[in-house]
Amino acid sequence: MLKDITIGQYFPGTSIIHKLDPRVKIVVVAMFIASLFFVTSFWPYVLIVAFIGTIISVAKLPLKFIIKGLKPLMFIILITFAINLFLTKGEVLLELGPLTITKEGLRQSVFMALRLVFLITGTSLLTLTTSPIALTDGIERLLSPFKKIGLPAHELAMMMTIALRFIPTLLEETDKIMKAQMARGADFESGNILNRAKNLVPLLVPLFINAFRRADELATAMEARCYRGGDGRTRLNELKFRSRDYVVLASMVVFFGLIISTRYLVS
Amino acid sequence: MIIQLKNVNYTYNPGTPFEKKALDDVNLEINEGDFIGLIGHTGSGKSTLVQHLNGLIKPTSGEIIIDGKSLSSKETKMKEVRQKVGLVFQYPEHQLFEETIYKDIAFGPKNLGLSDEEVDERVRNAMGLVGLDFETLKDRSPFELSGGQKRRVAIAGVVAMKPKVLVLDEPTAGLDPRGRDEILDEIRKLYEKENITIILVSHSMEDIARLVNRIFVMHKSKVAMAGSTREVFSNADQLESMGLGIPQITKFMRRFKALGHNVKDDVLTIEEAKEEILKYLRSNRDA
Numbered sequence: 001m002l003k004d005i006t007i008g009q010y011f012p013g014t015s016i017i018h019k020l021d022p023r024v025k026i027v028v029v030a031m032f033i034a035s036l037f038f039v040t041s042f043w044p045y046v047l048i049v050a051f052i053g054t055i056i057s058v059a060k061l062p063l064k065f066i067i068k069g070l071k072p073l074m075f076i077i078l079i080t081f082a083i084n085l086f087l088t089k090g091e092v093l094l095e096l097g098p099l100t101i102t103k104e105g106l107r108q109s110v111f112m113a114l115r116l117v118f119l120i121t122g123t124s125l126l127t128l129t130t131s132p133i134a135l136t137d138g139i140e141r142l143l144s145p146f147k148k149i150g151l152p153a154h155e156l157a158m159m160m161t162i163a164l165r166f167i168p169t170l171l172e173e174t175d176k177i178m179k180a181q182m183a184r185g186a187d188f189e190s191g192n193i194l195n196r197a198k199n200l201v202p203l204l205v206p207l208f209i210n211a212f213r214r215a216d217e218l219a220t221a222m223e224a225r226c227y228r229g230g231d232g233r234t235r236l237n238e239l240k241f242r243s244r245d246y247v248v249l250a251s252m253v254v255f256f257g258l259i260i261s262t263r264y265l266v267s
Numbered sequence: 268m269i270i271q272l273k274n275v276n277y278t279y280n281p282g283t284p285f286e287k288k289a290l291d292d293v294n295l296e297i298n299e300g301d302f303i304g305l306i307g308h309t310g311s312g313k314s315t316l317v318q319h320l321n322g323l324i325k326p327t328s329g330e331i332i333i334d335g336k337s338l339s340s341k342e343t344k345m346k347e348v349r350q351k352v353g354l355v356f357q358y359p360e361h362q363l364f365e366e367t368i369y370k371d372i373a374f375g376p377k378n379l380g381l382s383d384e385e386v387d388e389r390v391r392n393a394m395g396l397v398g399l400d401f402e403t404l405k406d407r408s409p410f411e412l413s414g415g416q417k418r419r420v421a422i423a424g425v426v427a428m429k430p431k432v433l434v435l436d437e438p439t440a441g442l443d444p445r446g447r448d449e450i451l452d453e454i455r456k457l458y459e460k461e462n463i464t465i466i467l468v469s470h471s472m473e474d475i476a477r478l479v480n481r482i483f484v485m486h487k488s489k490v491a492m493a494g495s496t497r498e499v500f501s502n503a504d505q506l507e508s509m510g511l512g513i514p515q516i517t518k519f520m521r522r523f524k525a526l527g528h529n530v531k532d533d534v535l536t537i538e539e540a541k542e543e544i545l546k547y548l549r550s551n552r553d554a
Contacts, residue, residue: 012284179323180362180459183354185378185426195349202374205364209410 011128018129021245022138026234028252029126033170036115036122044262048118051255052125059129069124070117077116078114084109132164140230141239154230162218170211177206268462269432270280270297270320270352275329280400289315290326291488299431302458303477304496307485308510313468314357316485317434320466323351324472334431350379353430357437359421360414368394368412368420369405375428393427396461397453399554415446419453432464433457451478476500476514476535484509497533516540 010096012018017025032051056066070077090104127135140157147153178188181202188199277290289312297303307313318324319331322338322345331338333348353433356362369390376386394401397419406446409420422438435454439447451474455545458465458478469475475496482499486509491498493552500506503513512518516537524532530547534540 002417061284176356177362179318180354180356180359181374182323183321183356184375184428185347185349187346187378202362202364206362210361 004242009127010060010131011059011065012131013129015059015129016244017055017125019244020129020248021239021241022130023142023239024241024245025126025130026135026138026142026250028248029123031256034121035256036118038260038263039115040263042111044259045114045118047255047259047262049177052118052121055125055129059125061125061128062094066121066124069128069143070120072099073116073120077113080116081109081113084112133161136161136164137237137239152230154233158230166214168265169214170207173210174203174207177203177210268296269299269334271295271332272319273330273332273532275319275326275331277319277324277327279315281327288488290319293329293488293490295483295493297432297464297466299464299538300462301481303464304479304482305466305468305485306470306472306482306511307491308476311485311509312488313485314436317354317436317468320432321349321354323354346379350428351430352432352434353425353428355422355425355433355435355438357440359425359438360409360417363417363421366408367406368399368409371409371420372424372427372436375424379428380474389427389429390423390428393423396426396457397423397451399423413446415442415449418442418446418450422450422453430463432466433465434468437470438467439469439471450452456480469519472500472512472514473516476517482509496535501533513542529540536544 036048039048056063085101085105086099088102088105088108090102092100092236093103093106094101116252130138133184136157139155143151143153143156178186182188186199186202188203190196191199272293272295275290275293276288279285279287279289281308290518291312293312293316305313305316315324319326322331334351336343336348338348363371365374372390372393373386376389381389390405391401394404397418399419409417412420418438422435425433438454439450442450454465455478456468457463465479467475468477479496479521482492482494482496483490484499484506486492491509492502492505500517503518506513513521514535516539517532517534520534520540520543521532522531524530528547530543534543
């Protein structure tokens with residue numbers, strides 16, 4: 001059940017998308033997200049779908065994986081859909097008791113739902129094709145200009161690296177403790193909400209204790225290796241722009257421009 | 268026959284790049300009263316195998332029969348299976364969570380829906396079996412204890428469910444030699460007194476040789492060898508090719524024999540070796 005969560009998961013591969021400089025990928029995703037908010041009519045979504053489709057096929061990601069990643073957020077998408085559908089004023093299409101569906105509401109709700117789906121898919125493409133280490137490296141480098149105004153770029157990146165690094169460990173640990181308590185007859189799957197919450201105690205207490213123990217051990221291990229923050233620290237793999245990175249960036253700028261122009265061309 | 272596995276296969280993360288076959292056509296039978304040793308290199312599938320025995324993992328294909336009931340049948344209640352087959356995980360002290368030792372051990376019996384008197388009786392009994400003093404320890408926090416004692420509390424938590432089969436996954440990992448010997452002694456006592464079937468997963472060939480009477484060897488997701496302790500340990504070369512070994516004393520006797528001394532080389536414990544060497548020396552003197 002825990003294994004169904006694919007958000008933020010890395011899908012190893014050797015495609016050109018996987019090999020791109022993480023900084024480029026982060027900037028591309030940021031631009032992609034921004035471009036989503038410039039879309040005001042339906043047909044630019046064709047471009048967006050083409051964009052996402054191209055990346056998925058070039059990176060050889062299984063479509064099943066992407067769809068699975070959307071599942072946990074289906075609830076939020078549905079709520080957004082419902083709110084927009086019922087609460088937008090305009091030309092009435094249908095009345096269901098106290099609820100009315102308007103033409104504008106229908107348009108707006110489909111529009112918002114699609115925007116959310118593309119938003120999630122776009123960002124998960126980043127994490128699916130970028131290893132956590134590369135991702136935080138990229139973030140650190142992108143943030144490093146802000147060090148001058150006191151932003152602890154390295155420390156932030158290090159915290160992210162550690163957090164990402166321990167997600168699988170914690171999931172594994174959760175799975176193990178759950179099984180150990182199930183072996184003692186614990187039941188995590190039935191009962192009402194209150195009972196279920198109560199039944200989580202045998203899972204959460206050991207999980208927290210172990211997490212604190214692990215944090216303590218990690219801190220000691222880092223200190224034992226003389227870790228003292230980012231100053232003067234060199235790295236094994238320096239990030240370097242290659243020609244493919246420039247090509248991708250340039251194409252993205254064109255794509256971004258195209259999306260923005262649709263806003264003025266169509267309306 | 269209390270446990271039977273028929274053509275059991277299991278694959279982790281099927282259909283993803285992380286796919287890994289952990290069990291490959293595993294067949295085995297365990298009889299009531301057996302003391303089984305399960306050995307194998309890290310990653311050979313031992314832990315996956317033991318989690319199948321009480322239904323924590325469902326096989327990808329194949330059938331598991333516990334005490335006459337198939338785990339894949341809808342009528343088999345998982346709670347019943349987990350009561351029958353008690354599983355002690357590696358580092359079981361990491362699963363302790365209650366404020367007092369008493370409450371922690373009572374967690375399993377309470378989940379079985381027993382009366383308070385019965386729970387009380389079982390906690391007392393289980394603490395006695397693993398060598399924890401009931402009166403002085405019952406109200407203390409399990410987190411104040413030493414590593415070895417925490418582990419006993421965790422084992423008692425499973426023993427208190429009165430399982431017919433007790434599975435212990437490396438119960439001595441990370442303990443000092445004394446803690447290790449004490450835990451093993453208690454496991455042996457449990458076996459002798461309570462008349463239960465025990466499956467012991469261990470990397471220590473010495474411990475296996477001293478305690479168990481039958482061995483299953485896992486190698487690359489398959490059961491590579493099965494047989495009595497003596498049979499299995501007589502195949503030293505095969506075991507070594509799997510990254511395992513034989514008890515040091517057995518190794519010593521094999522070498523000793525290879526040097527031209529007429530001794531039996533299938534001894535398993537130091538006591539046996541002592542007898543054998545004394546016998547050999549006496550026969551030399553007489554000759």
